[in-house]
Amino acid sequence: MCLAVPGRVLDIGEKDGTRMATVDFGGVQKEVCLEYLPDLQVGEYAIVHVGFALQRLDEESAKQTLELFAQLGMLQEEFGDPWEQAAAAGGDPWPFADDPGPEPEPTPVLAAPQEEVQP
């Protein structure tokens, strides 16, 4: 929840007198409020936190971060089913002192961001 995720603005509209956008996060699209970045334009990237664009980000940084988050499974954590995640919370039994075993490797469920043609 604390983490903010970079996304790319796909389109901009208005809802209840508020500037809103559809933002793409490496394949997942969400409705995002632009009131805190009122001059953000279609095609630009921003750091988005709980549905609000908070700061503009350059495209290269945004794509690198999105790719990393996808590899680490963090996009799934942010946009996946929270009830499934809560039900699964618990992990493996402890301790692992005698047999540490392999480190858990999250499966990247969401695709890394694709190269996109700028509008």
Added chain:
Amino acid sequence: MKYIEEFQDPALARRLLDDIHATVTRPWALMEVCGGQTHTIIRHGIDQLLPELVELIHGPGCPVCVTPLEVIDKALEIASRPDVIFCSFGDMLRVPGTGRDLFQVRSEGGDVRVVYSPLDALRIAQENPKHQVVFFGIGFETTAPPNAMTVHQAKKLGIPNFSLLVSHVRVPPAIEAIMQSPSCRVQGFLAAGHVCSVMGVREYPELAARHRVPIVVTGFEPLDILEGVRRAVRQLERGEHTVDNAYARAVRPEGNPAALAMLEDVFEVTDRAWRGIGVIPDSGWRLSERYRDFDAEHRFSVTGINTREPAECRSGEVLQGLLKPHECEAFGTLCTPRSPLGATMVSSEGACAAYYLYRRLELGTVPAAATAPTAASAPLEASPVV
């Protein structure tokens, strides 16, 4: 154990590490404030790649973890009411209150819903005018502006059945409290980048000067952490203590003016209790007088709930950097993610959860190949990260 080859840019990570190794001559203790940074550090073994002289101490920057038990109990009480739709971010579902959590409230018939954005909760209120819709407003300076905007919208649109259970906290007073503790060992801070995306850096120069600690604004990716450590160590070795922005791609010095204006309109600064730590003066926000009607605590008369926190959970010491998670007697036995004593074990940004998830039993086992400086390395004078 993670290796440097797994970094996004191993060559750059190597150069940053080499520079840190070449710079450090004395022991230094740095605190990373944000729980997201803690997870990056543990996941990538950054603490084990650093010179032994550089210690990373985990800070209190997990909003779920610092939410007091009595606020969780208030949330559970409100969420149990038949006329209430209780909305929350997903990472609050398994945070233990006294005896149960929101996950269990839902299984017992409570209408608990997870939303991506607080505006989703407002939409639910518009669609369910016969229900009271309550949003669980926790979080630091990054999350407070979205929640502020949502309350502002509720007032503007005249949505009477929406309210906010507020438990927002502020980072700078926590840094102040940590520095004032007699047992404090922190000599420098890696400040939470996204908090500064909103707030800017205006609150930090005075803190850095008064306590003579460097404060380096730092991002969340592995290379960001290494760069933050590099800059903090450089300052410490030179006897400097200034504010440095190592996350300039996402942090403007002035922050986000529109978000700051909304915060000032909707909230006012108040004393707030932090789980396991106690009350820190001026460390939180509550709804300002103009928006007090939207305060769920008053609307549902739960202000009288006062819960004593269990003594066996030592998360307060973990949150203050006085205890590493695996040093707690309950870690992995009495306290696991399936049966947590405190939020630090269950939150996705909690320090105890990081140690459990990445199976960190002990510190200090460093692969020699990952730490030996390379002969070809050269000190970095300019930041390659920002």
